[in-house]
Amino acid sequence: MRPAAGAFCVLVMVLWTGTALVAYADPARRRPWFLGLDLLVTLGLLVASPIVKGESFNATVPGFWVMCALLAWAVRYHWQGGLLASVLVAGTDLLVRDEINQTNYGNTFLLLIAGPIVGFMCESLQMMAKERDKAQRAALAEAERARLARAVHDGVLQVLALVQRRGAELGGEAADLGRLAGEQEQVLRTLIRSQDAVSSSSESAHAVGDLAAALGELGARPHVSVATPGTVVELPAAVVRELVSVVAACLDNVVVHVGAAASAWVLLEAFPDRVEISVRDEGPGIPAGRLEAAAAEGRLGVSESICGRVTDLGGTAELSTGPFGTEWELVVPLEAL
Amino acid sequence: MDSDTDQQPIRVMVVDDHPMWRDAVERDLQAGGFDVVAVAANGAEAVARFPAARPQVVVLDLQIPAPNGVEVTAEVLRHDPSARVLILSASGEQTDVLEAVKAGATGYLVKSASREELLDAVRRVARGDTVFTPGLAGLVLGEFRRLSDPSAAEVDQPQLTERETEVLKMVAKGMSYKQIADRLFLSHRTVQNHVQNTLRKLQMHNRVELTRWAIEQGLDEE
Structure with a gap:
């Protein structure tokens, strides 16, 4: 038993604790050589235990203080570092003892468990933090891109609208150019609206779609005007697809018959x-009896298919036709969906 | 119908940040016999030049450098409630258009409209008529549906009469005022009045909302 040596060891531990606290505070100072030194100090104190306390000691000089270096390694070098440090500490601890009892065995076991697990957790945390930063950067970049795109799109829309307008006034080939510009203007406007819909609904479930945005895309067709309430109209995605294709069929019908x-x-x-949903045109209307005649011949007309598909959704489709044109009224109750 | 030919030409102000467009609209208006009393490239210029120029109609692009088209609409109408604002928009930004209408704009036209449509729209707006697109009618209709939703429990929401709803719905379906008048056996003027009333109710509601907001914020105590 050497009390003076013991006091010296405690002084070393106090001083080293202060040094380590200061050194580890700055990530730039968490160098391999310092972590190595930290572990060496710990192992040195373990080795000194039999000299200070005599051959058959119960607790080593550093005691649970060994955890500090071990955790530092686990934090810095993850499960590999945690495992290495815990093996070294536990091994040294066992080597310097003249006999090993159940308590020593239990402590060793805890050391070997703690190192790798803490290391593993640190690795996961650091990875999550990195991914979160990446996602935040991506979101910021996306928002900035969208802002720039809006400015560019607005300029392009202005020019396309101007070309369309001047072209129509000049006539001849310029009128064709103007018509092309007009078509592209509608396509671009539809694209912008559908992009807005994607970004605003990306957080909701995939099975839900925005009927207003989906129908709005039909406005890209020439001579088609789409009016919506200006808000998101959420319905199951399958219903949205079906309704859009029914409306598209109505519009195809207009092109064919009018x-x-x-x-x-x-x-x-x-x-x-x-x-x-209402789909209206100002064509000559469907001649009386034509639909009945088609049905009598066993042909499933477009009209039949439109009615059938809306009925399958639990709704109703009504057709009114006359010299004022043709109008489809589709009504789909929400509780049926 | 046109009674403006024997009167003074209509004074118009053009606000657009695209020089090409500003020039094109100004040229068209002048060729059409209008008096373009001022032009502006952004919201600040528009608000600054409005009082001296005293235009009857402001042809306004919504996407302009600050203050934006909605704020300009509110500001110029606060100055001169008899002025009329016609929105001429390229992007068709739906919510902006609705906000501008709530702020008091009485006309909306997309930029792809032809020169004749523009001249006609300015003339009609100057007369006090409203110029709607089917898309705008759909937006206004949607706004009233939201206001009348029982879950938004407010006491003094504006309500459309059945007739107004019917007329607005027909506008949203792309029917002209004349077609609507024929279909409903009304006069053209009556259809026009119904459409104007819907806008007025929306603007009134907007004003009530703003006032209530101001009182809640304690702005009335100053």
Whole structure:
């Protein structure tokens, strides 16, 4: 038993604790050589235990203080570092003892468990922090891109609209150019709207779609005007797809029966209990008896298919036709979905 | 119908940050017999030049450097409630258009409209008529549906009469005022009045909301 040596060891531990606290505070100072030195000090104190306390000591001089170096290694070098440090500390601890009892065995076991697990947790945490930073940067970059794109899109829309307008006034080939510019203007405007819809609904479930945005895309067709409530109209994605394809079929019908240059109007209204869609054209209307004649011949006309598909969704499709044109009224109650 | 030919030309102000567009609209308006009393490239210029120029109609692009088209609309109408604002927009930013209408704009036209449509729209707006697109009618209709939603429990929400809703719905379906008048056996003027009333109710509601907000914020105590 050497009390003076013991006091010296305690002084070393106090001083080293202070040094380590200061050194580890700055990430730039967490160098391999310092971590190595930290571990060496710990191992040195373990080795000194039999000299200071005599051959058959119970607790080593540093005691649970050995955890500090071990945890530092686990934090810095993850599970590999934690494992290495815990093996070295536990091994040295066992080597310097003249006999090993159950308590020593238990402590060794805890050391070997703690090192790798703490290391593993640190690695996961650091990875998550990195991924979060990456996601935040990506979101910021995306928002900035969208802002720039809006400015560019607005400029392009302005120019396309101007070309369309001047072209129509000049006539001849310029009129064709103007018409092309007009088509592209509509395509671009539709793209912008659908992008807005994607970014605003990306957080909601995948099974839900925005009927207003989806119908709005049909506005890219020439001579088609789409009016929506201006808010998101959320419905199951499958229902949105079906309704859009039904409306598209109505619009195809307009092109076939009235002409490619015929105007058509789509109106979507959202009520708390139902959605209503109207598709209207100003063609000559469907001659009386033609639908019945088609049905009698066993042909499933487009009209039949439109009615059938809306009925499958639990809704109703009504057709009114006359010299004022043709209008489809589709009503789908929400509780049926 | 046009009674402005024998009167003074209509004074118009053009606000657009795109020089090409500003020039094109100004040229078209002058060729159409209008008096373009001022132009502005951004919101600040528009608000600064409005009082001296005293235009009857402001042809306004919504996407302009600050203050934006909605704020300019509110500001110029605060100065001169008899002025009219016609929104001429390229992007068709739906919410902005609705906000501008709530702030008091009485006309909306997309930039791809032809020169004749523009001249006609300015003339009609100057007369006090409203110029709607089907898209805008759909937005206004949607706004009233939201206001009348029972879950938004407010006491003094504006309500459209059945007739107003019917007319607005027909506008949203792309029907002209004349077609609507024929279909409903009304006069063209009556249809026009119904559409104007819907806008007025929306603007009134907007004003009530703003006032309530101001009182809640304690702005009335100053």
